[in-house]
Every structure is written in structure tokens, then in C-alpha cells.
Amino acid sequence: MRQYKLAEQIIDQHDLNALADWLQHNPQLTKGPLTLEFECQWARWIGTKYAVFCNSGSSANLLMAYAALLSGKLKNRKVVVPSVGWVTTIAPFMQFGFEPLMCGADKDNFGLDLSQLERLLQQHDPAAVIAVQVLGVPMDMDSLAALQRRYGFFFMEDACAALGAEYGGKKVGAFSAMSSFSFFFGHQLSTIEGGMVNTDDEDLYHLLLMLRSHGWLKDLPKEKRSAFMQKYHLDDWHEPFTFIVPGFNLRTTDAQAFLGLRMIDKANAVTKRRTENHLLYAKLLPSLEWQRWSEKAAPCSISFGALARDRAHRKQIVAALDAHHIETRLFSAGNLGLHPFWSERYGEFHDEVSDKIHSCGFFLPNNESITPEDVHYICNVVNSV
Numbered sequence: 001m002r003q004y005k006l007a008e009q010i011i012d013q014h015d016l017n018a019l020a021d022w023l024q025h026n027p028q029l030t031k032g033p034l035t036l037e038f039e040c041q042w043a044r045w046i047g048t049k050y051a052v053f054c055n056s057g058s059s060a061n062l063l064m065a066y067a068a069l070l071s072g073k074l075k076n077r078k079v080v081v082p083s084v085g086w087v088t089t090i091a092p093f094m095q096f097g098f099e100p101l102m103c104g105a106d107k108d109n110f111g112l113d114l115s116q117l118e119r120l121l122q123q124h125d126p127a128a129v130i131a132v133q134v135l136g137v138p139m140d141m142d143s144l145a146a147l148q149r150r151y152g153f154f155f156m157e158d159a160c161a162a163l164g165a166e167y168g169g170k171k172v173g174a175f176s177a178m179s180s181f182s183f184f185f186g187h188q189l190s191t192i193e194g195g196m197v198n199t200d201d202e203d204l205y206h207l208l209l210m211l212r213s214h215g216w217l218k219d220l221p222k223e224k225r226s227a228f229m230q231k232y233h234l235d236d237w238h239e240p241f242t243f244i245v246p247g248f249n250l251r252t253t254d255a256q257a258f259l260g261l262r263m264i265d266k267a268n269a270v271t272k273r274r275t276e277n278h279l280l281y282a283k284l285l286p287s288l289e290w291q292r293w294s295e296k297a298a299p300c301s302i303s304f305g306a307l308a309r310d311r312a313h314r315k316q317i318v319a320a321l322d323a324h325h326i327e328t329r330l331f332s333a334g335n336l337g338l339h340p341f342w343s344e345r346y347g348e349f350h351d352e353v354s355d356k357i358h359s360c361g362f363f364l365p366n367n368e369s370i371t372p373e374d375v376h377y378i379c380n381v382v383n384s385v
Contacts, residue, residue, distance in 0.1 A: 057182025
């Protein structure tokens with residue numbers, strides 16, 4: 001019987017054949033020219049000046065958090081973090097000694113509740129805010145931008161699950177000082193593992209390049225390397241192995257960049273299919289709550305997220321889906337403020353919408369293998385409960 005999977009391999013046989021052929025020519029496998037080409041094409045597709053390819057979306061968030069800390073752009077170490085998203089959106093800020101302030105979820109798009117956000121801004125004057133574009137359903141970016149103008153916070157986007165989603169004709173990930181993307185299996189596009197940080201800020205870009213690779217100068221433009229060498233009165237002989245900041249090794253490979261370039265070739269088609277499926281799910285599930293978006297937004301989801309009436313109703317839906325070989329799972333991680341990594345340090349965080357997502361949320365499949373007929377079938381199963 002047909003299996004309806006939450007995730008299918010976007011890296012297809014044509015991609016694997018092309019990769020195998022490329023490998024036969026003994027190319028450079030470590031980070032090299034293909035990484036640079038992929039970064040340039042990805043930045044162009046998203047609509048930013050720069051992009052830095054790394055080994056995962058979680059590492060992209062790590063780079064963003066540390067770059068923000070070292071940038072000199074923050075007035076304090078307070079940062080607003082989302083209750084709905086993923087643990088590695090929040091964890092780097094905890095690891096680097098920030099004071100995280102959790103914000104509840106919007107009742108429509110499940111991103112940051114902007115009313116709660118404004119209260120946190122008024123009460124705590126945080127330097128930074130990181131928002132998740134939850135599952136690829138964009139937030140109200142106009143209202144968020146108005147808050148940023150009013151309170152002057154440093155804004156970061158976690159768009160790891162939102163590749164291809166748009167707001168006002170502009171791709172998510174292009175609204176912030178820095179944004180993160182994930183190319184993990186099951187996301188819209190994949191390099192097996194991999195992530196990206198996008199930015200328009202040249203100084204942040206150079207900082208990200210250094211942080212990704214040990215903190216050294218080697219990846220910077222020649223004039224920038226020379227400026228650092230003069231600043232610290234160093235002999236040119238030391239330039240390749242001079243470490244400016246305490247960095248990491250979060251690099252990926254040209255083999256993954258090879259796949260990334262092929263992903264860009266299919267990105268528009270992938271976005272179209274996932275968006276169409278998402279809109280059809282919303283049309284066919286009128287009796288459920290699900291993420292909603294403004295007329296300016298175009299969602300491109302990794303899965304369609306919905307809410308059952310209560311825990312018992314979710315169990316009934318999950319049982320029906322299982323019986324029809326339709327994969328499902330918890331809505332992301334539910335309310336992150338109820339997980340031990342948070343609650344043992346700061347106490348449990350409760351919010352009406354976040355708690356409901358935690359207790360009632362579930363996923364329905366949305367990927368390139370899911371046709372409109374499949375969406376009708378899956379919705380009929382859900383609606384029969």
C-alpha cells in the first residue's frame with residue numbers, strides 16, 4: 001500500500017548520477033570554488049548580498065548568535081527567543097551567555113506573538129530578537145518591521161524550514177541583519193546536511209567567514225586580510241594562519257555545494273509544488289485550526305501544521321493516519337518552554353497558543369511527491385475522524 005511520507009529525498013537519481021560523474025574527475029572535495037559559487041547563487045535567489053555555507057542549519061544559528069555577540073552592534077545580552085520553533089534557535093544564545101526572554105506564539109501564523117514581543121521590548125529593552133518563520137509560513141513582517149523601527153533591536157530570522165516562502169514578493173531570510181537556512185533531508189532543498197547564513201552587512205559577512213573557519217583570515221578578501229595584518233603589526237608570512245577571533249570549524253564540502261547548485265536549479269519548481277499543496281490543505285480542512293497567513297504572504301512549508309481540538313482528538317487523528325499509512329508527528333517540538341533544556345534553567349514557559357500547539361499540534365505530509373490527489377486523500381482521512 002502507498003506510504004505517504006513526511007519527507008522524501010529531494011536529491012534524486014539524476015543528482016546522484018551527476019555527482020558520481022563529477023567525482024570521477026577527481027575534483028576538490030573540501031570547501032573550494034563550488035562552495036563560493038553556491039553561496040553567490042543562493043544569496044542571489046534569496047535576495048541578499050552575501051551568504052555563508054556551513055555544515056547545518058543549527059550551525060548557521062550558532063554562527064549568527066556568535067557573530068551578533070562579537071559584532072559590537074548589541075547594547076546588552078538580552079535576546080527575545082520564540083516558544084515555537086527548534087531548540088537550536090535558542091541554544092546558541094544560552095551557550096554564549098545571553099539572557100534569553102521567551103515570547104509566545106501568534107494565534108494565526110504561530111511565529112512570535114507581536115503583542116507579547118512589544119511588552120518584552122518595553123519591560124526589558126533587549127538588544128536582539130530572533131524569530132522563526134514557522135514551518136515556512138511567514139510572520140507579519142510589516143508589523144514586525146514597525147516594532148523594530150520603534151525599539152531599535154537587532155533582528156535575526158531563523159528561516160531554516162522556510163526556504164522559498166515569501167512576504168510581499170520578498171523571500172523570507174531577506175528581512176533581517178542575518179538569517180539562517182537548513183538543507184537537511186526533508187526540508188525543501190537538501191545538500192544531505194548543510195546550512196546557510198545570509199546577510200547584507202559586509203562586516204557581519206567577514207565575521208561569519210572567520211567564525212566558520214577557526215577564526216582565521218584565509219577566507220577574507222585580500223584587502224581585508226592586509227588591513228588586519230597591518231592593524232596587528234604581523235608579518236605577511238603568518239597571514240594564512242593568523243586567527244583574529246575565537247572561531248569554529250563549521251565548514252562543509254564542495255561535494256555538498258555541487259548538490260546545492262543542483263538544488264537551486266529546481267528551487268522554483270519545488271516552491272511552487274509545496275505552496276500549492278499547502279493552500280489546498282488549508283482549503284480542504286475547514287474544521288481544524290492551522291497556521292494562517294496574511295494576503296501578502298506565500299507559504300512554502302516542509303509540512304502542513306494543524307491543531308486537533310484536544311489531546312484525545314489528536315490521538316484519534318494520528319490513529320487514522322497511521323491506519324492509512326500516512327506519516328505524522330508532533331508539531332515541530334511543541335512549546336520549547338516546556339522542555340527540560342529550558343524549564344530546568346528558567347522554569348516552565350506557558351502561553352495559550354504555544355501550549356495548544358504542544359498538546360494538539362500535528363503534521364501532514366507536504367513534499368514534491370505529494371500530488372493534489374494525495375492531498376485530497378489525506379484530508380478525507382483527517383475529516384473522517
